Amino acid sequence: MIEIKGLSKKYGAFYALNDLNLTLQEGTVFGFVGANGAGKSTTFSILATLLQPTSGDAFVNGKSVRTDANEVRKQIGYMPDFFGVYDQLKANEYLDFYGASYGISEAERKILIPQLLELVNLTHKRYEYVDLLSRGMKQRLCLARSLIHDPKVLILDEPASGLDPRARVEMRDILKQLKGMGKTILISSHILPELAEMCDEIGVIDGGRLIAHGSVSEIQSKLAGERHITVKVKGLLENVATFFEEDPFISSIEMHLEKNAVTFNYRGTEDDQINLLKKAMDHSIKVISFSETETDLEDVFMEITKGAK
Amino acid sequence: MKQVFSNPVLVKEIKLRFRSPKSFIGILFYLIAMCIFVFGFILLTTQFSGTGYFRPEESFFMFTMLTYIQLGLILFITPGLTAGAISTEREKQTLNILLTTSQTSFQIIFGKLTSSIAFLLLLLIAGLPIYSMVFLFGGVSPSQLGIIFLFFFLTMLAIGSIGIMYSTIIRKTIVSMIATYGTMIFLSAVTGFIYLVITGMNTMVAGSISSSPVGHFFASINPVVLVLTLVSPGSDTFITDTTKVDFPIWVGYAIFYICITAFAIFISVKKLRVNMNRTK
Ligand SMILES: Nc1ncnc2c1ncn2[C@@H]1O[C@H](COP(=O)(O)OP(=O)(O)OP(=O)(O)O)[C@@H](O)[C@H]1O
Ligand SMILES: [Mg+2]
Numbered sequence: 001m002i003e004i005k006g007l008s009k010k011y012g013a014f015y016a017l018n019d020l021n022l023t024l025q026e027g028t029v030f031g032f033v034g035a036n037g038a039g040k041s042t043t044f045s046i047l048a049t050l051l052q053p054t055s056g057d058a059f060v061n062g063k064s065v066r067t068d069a070n071e072v073r074k075q076i077g078y079m080p081d082f083f084g085v086y087d088q089l090k091a092n093e094y095l096d097f098y099g100a101s102y103g104i105s106e107a108e109r110k111i112l113i114p115q116l117l118e119l120v121n122l123t124h125k126r127y128e129y130v131d132l133l134s135r136g137m138k139q140r141l142c143l144a145r146s147l148i149h150d151p152k153v154l155i156l157d158e159p160a161s162g163l164d165p166r167a168r169v170e171m172r173d174i175l176k177q178l179k180g181m182g183k184t185i186l187i188s189s190h191i192l193p194e195l196a197e198m199c200d201e202i203g204v205i206d207g208g209r210l211i212a213h214g215s216v217s218e219i220q221s222k223l224a225g226e227r228h229i230t231v232k233v234k235g236l237l238e239n240v241a242t243f244f245e246e247d248p249f250i251s252s253i254e255m256h257l258e259k260n261a262v263t264f265n266y267r268g269t270e271d272d273q274i275n276l277l278k279k280a281m282d283h284s285i286k287v288i289s290f291s292e293t294e295t296d297l298e299d300v301f302m303e304i305t306k307g308a309k
Numbered sequence: 310m311k312q313v314f315s316n317p318v319l320v321k322e323i324k325l326r327f328r329s330p331k332s333f334i335g336i337l338f339y340l341i342a343m344c345i346f347v348f349g350f351i352l353l354t355t356q357f358s359g360t361g362y363f364r365p366e367e368s369f370f371m372f373t374m375l376t377y378i379q380l381g382l383i384l385f386i387t388p389g390l391t392a393g394a395i396s397t398e399r400e401k402q403t404l405n406i407l408l409t410t411s412q413t414s415f416q417i418i419f420g421k422l423t424s425s426i427a428f429l430l431l432l433l434i435a436g437l438p439i440y441s442m443v444f445l446f447g448g449v450s451p452s453q454l455g456i457i458f459l460f461f462f463l464t465m466l467a468i469g470s471i472g473i474m475y476s477t478i479i480r481k482t483i484v485s486m487i488a489t490y491g492t493m494i495f496l497s498a499v500t501g502f503i504y505l506v507i508t509g510m511n512t513m514v515a516g517s518i519s520s521s522p523v524g525h526f527f528a529s530i531n532p533v534v535l536v537l538t539l540v541s542p543g544s545d546t547f548i549t550d551t552t553k554v555d556f557p558i559w560v561g562y563a564i565f566y567i568c569i570t571a572f573a574i575f576i577s578v579k580k581l582r583v584n585m586n587r588t589k
Contacts, residue, residue: 048409052583066586070411078409084402088328089321100317101410145406 001026001153001184007056009042016042018208029179031199032188039208040188041081044157048078060153077146081157085138087131091122094130095145102149116144120174136167154178156187172198228293232261234286243283247276318420326428336435343439372443373540376457380536383429384497387465388489390425391472393482400482414581418574422473429465457539464532467566468493470573477577497532504528508551525554529561
């Protein structure tokens, strides 16, 4: 459905995108992860036919963004990271305008718009001016807008940014519904755990290069065998840190002065871990808590992007 | 025709324009200014001539003044309406979304242009009843007014297209405004000045007047000159005398402004979206 081949974008001598290759099957929900400035928005802008690639090409449903931009536009629903709305326009008129822009007949729009407003829970705001809606509502309205021509592919650039936790959950539910409709969804986000739950595949981009791509579990297993452990203590932290540094199974040890805790990655078995705690107690380290934090995508992300630099 | 009126951008722009009270206040002030001028003029001439009635020559003078007022109005309002058409959308971050819709670039540009022109036409039409006062007193034929309005329309179209063009190729609205007003002032004032300089030099250097197509060209693309030849036919013999080119001003004007319009629309349509397939 989506095929990106050797895509590069140069600004002067700077590569915002460097030889990006990516293939996605129809119906895939793809989470695009990367630090600020990694090139996520650049990739999405090229797919949305808004930015000219320096080299390479991208295909949506077999149509090239270079030579068949018009066809590509009909296939995609694009939600930019930053967008504005027209003032003096009401929510239903906003959707009506874009519907008309896709050549949808007035009769069809009349049926479609209430459905879309219902989908994003904005029915009660249909007669309000869009510029007076809250940020989260605008975001939902923009999502509804990107769906108006029933595109096969959705390109959502940080759709959850600026949303409160409840709205994020709602956004996720909407996206799940859309996934259920068989749409191919590309979504970039900084909020990784949320991506994990709904994405089939994850791509990690750093410095314009795709440095990892696979299913969520594949990406997670890159760090498998390592546990992330936090030890909270009473007393001087330095001594505690030097104690743990001696253990052969421990790596990436970090001190957190404000919490008076150390964190590290642990490679040993569970029995080793038990012994470690016992040894710590014997060393009269005053352990308040010794806990294993679930390696979530956030850590994966930190780990992977660290390696690439 | 249905295609034209179902242009989504046009429909939306008109909706937005008439929803804001600014448009109505604009029309109101424009009409008030026209009324003050016309009634003030009638009052003054009837008072001071002592005759108590209004003579056709005076009616003609008033007609000329009104026409120039309307010309000035078009020249100053058109850039304001069009020079931000695309760039404000860019600044408000609505352009990206608009460009990802399946509308053609021409549809978008055309919608923007026609919505501005439509508003200007409304202004002109709203002023018609005041214009018709002139007919009440005689001295001017309706067909003359028709021709003048036709040229007003062409002028709006050309300046409007230039405004849209600048708005498309320049990122900032303020810069686009300056460029459009600059171009408008060039066309309406600087061209006249150049004409004067060229013909002046011509007579000074040669002693006798030689043929000067360039001077004639600059005179014929000047809207002020054009309106003069339209309200008082025969005044273009003056241009012919000074440049030794016998070509109707209005024909030159029409050709030039049609070309400008076509050129500006062409550039706008080409530059609205990035060229995805350019190879360096
Ligand atoms: N017009 C431009 N001129 C020069 N450099 C640019 C331009 N646009 C983007 N860049 C650079 O390209 C790189 C990629 O930017 P991009 O917006 O794709 O990042 P991103 O992954 O979306 O980041 P974020 O998470 O902050 O949204 C950045 O380093 C940015 O500075
Ligand atoms: Mg971004």
